[in-house]
Amino acid sequence: MVTPGTTHVSSSPEQTEALGAALASDLRAGDVVLLYGEMGTGKTTFVRGALRALGNTGPVTSPTYTIARHYDEGPVPVAHLDLHRLGDLAEEDPAFLADHVGPHGIAFVEWPQIADDDGQVMPRVVARVHLEHVTPEQRRVRISP
Numbered sequence: 657m658v659t660p661g662t663t664h665v666s667s668s669p670e671q672t673e674a675l676g677a678a679l680a681s682d683l684r685a686g687d688v689v690l691l692y693g694e695m696g697t698g699k700t701t702f703v704r705g706a707l708r709a710l711g712n713t714g715p716v717t718s719p720t721y722t723i724a725r726h727y728d729e730g731p732v733p734v735a736h737l738d739l740h741r742l743g744d745l746a747e748e749d750p751a752f753l754a755d756h757v758g759p760h761g762i763a764f765v766e767w768p769q770i771a772d773d774d775g776q777v778m779p780r781v782v783a784r785v786h787l788e789h790v791t792p793e794q795r796r797v798r799i800s801p
């Protein structure tokens with residue numbers, strides 16, 4: 657079970673995708689998942705597995721230069737955000753996140769600490785995924801509430 661309070665070790669990108677898929681099976685519209693970890697730890701890889709499990713068959717690439725990508729192939733719409741390049745969110749329209757995160761869909765947010773919104777804009781965070789390098793091929797994946 658990939659649920660809050662569990663820690664996993666992944667030895668390949670495929671295993672990290674499988675962890676994302678397992679987490680996705682518990683998600684419903686309105687849920688938000690936050691992903692923490694250094695560059696290259698596998699946040700996007702984890703989300704790719706989740707998107708597959710949620711019925712999206714197309715390519716899943718990092719939204720770094722677009723901030724957000726939307727996947728509408730499955731029964732529940734999914735947004736994938738990467739806030740790394742957003743800089744100071746205060747300079748953005750405050751409604752920015754609300755365009756992507758809301759009751760109608762599931763949202764995955766990489767680098768959520770950039771938003772630092774005290775839960776005002778991302779109200780239903782159901783899981784936080786913390787990824788760490790162990791070896792070049794291994795990652796520790798800890799799930800917290």
Ligand SMILES: Nc1ncnc2c1ncn2[C@@H]1O[C@H](COP(=O)(O)OP(=O)(O)OP(=O)(O)O)[C@@H](O)[C@H]1O
Pocket residue numbers: 666667668669670671672693694695696697698699700701702718738766792793794795
């Ligand atoms: N066990 C593993 N799990 C996930 N990725 C792995 C693993 N082993 C090696 N990799 C490689 O690490 C890279 C992870 O890239 P990914 O884009 O998912 O990271 P990221 O955390 O989203 O980075 P960024 O912060 O730049 O968005 C990929 O190139 C992947 O092939």
Ligand SMILES: [Mg+2]
Pocket residue numbers: 699700701718738766
């Ligand atoms: Mg990424």
